Amino acid sequence: MSLTPRAFPVLGVAAWSGTGKTTLLTALLPRLRELGLNVGVIKHAHHAFDIDKPGKDSYRLREAGAAPMLVASSQRYALMQETPGREAPDLDHLLSLMAAHQPDLVIVEGFKQAALPKLVLYRDGIGDSAILQSEYLVAAALKGEVGETFNASIPRLNLDNIDEIARWVIDWTRAFSEDKR
Template sequence: MKVVGFCGYSGSGKTTLVEQLVARLRLAGHRVSVVKHAHHEFDIDQPGKDSHRHRAAGAYEVVIASNRRLAKIREYDVEADPNPHQLIAELSDADWVLVEGFKHADLLKIEIWRAETGQRVQYPHDPFVVAIATDSPEALPSPTQLPVLDLNDADAVTAFLIRQAARHDYRSPYDDADNEAAYVAPAADAEPARRAGAAARRHDGAG
């Protein structure tokens, strides 16, 4: 399974790009799943429906299924903020998982940036950003040796992901640990060396 994140501020175009990538990867024969972060209370259920009534009565989880679709809705007893690794663990097997949001997650990710939003960039201080997708490459506020992709060319972004597929092989940080505390992310001060190595690989034609 390959996993790639997409980070960026609201209005940057994350959802539009992810939607386009899902369609293109699916067309290429891949099974694709999406993990999406929601900042506010949300509900995919409908008041008055049986599943909603079960939840209102106090069910912790409700699973509803037909011969075409399955949904599971969980009500946390106390406020929770699951991390993307926990959410990926909820998924069935897929070829690609696209993770939208979770900008501080320890996942390799593409940063989405539009100059018109006026928002600061994340890539100078986030070692997990492996590329930038933007409609204004000349306006990037910090110099970078990372690949810069055309935000408006989903075909090119798809091709980039497929070329880099091996890099996105996913291994849960919990595979060799009894609990999530055992997982340690790369140190921030490793970033200059990592990017220097990446630049050398690109210079050698590794892409």
């Protein structure tokens, strides 16, 4: 397995559409926060999206050519960068943007083909179980049958058991930190 060394652990969460990646993460993130982990997330979007609203000053400034456009308040900030005619940003570049925030862990949702350790979610009947054959697979959260080709040395987690998955993520993150010492 050839992985890029990083200052913080990066865990990919990969699954076929409809498996419940976002549902799992919205339940998992509060648990990880309760357990003391500062977790960043990078989500891959397969379509155009906009976090800004027409009519707002930031939208008008961005439309006028501000690139990048950063909006900040005492509650949050958002950096928007237009990328027309360019390829999607490289995952390494996106991870470099996270470094300044010193996360304990960054979870990457999507980016199925990226060379990074992956927690693969698989629900019987949704997509192809071949997703469980990734060379970067470090654990699988499953619901249903996966067949006999699944590597028995890979941890199997119950896709419906958030506590079990949270414990595994904590242990995996700690092991990364111990390996960095």
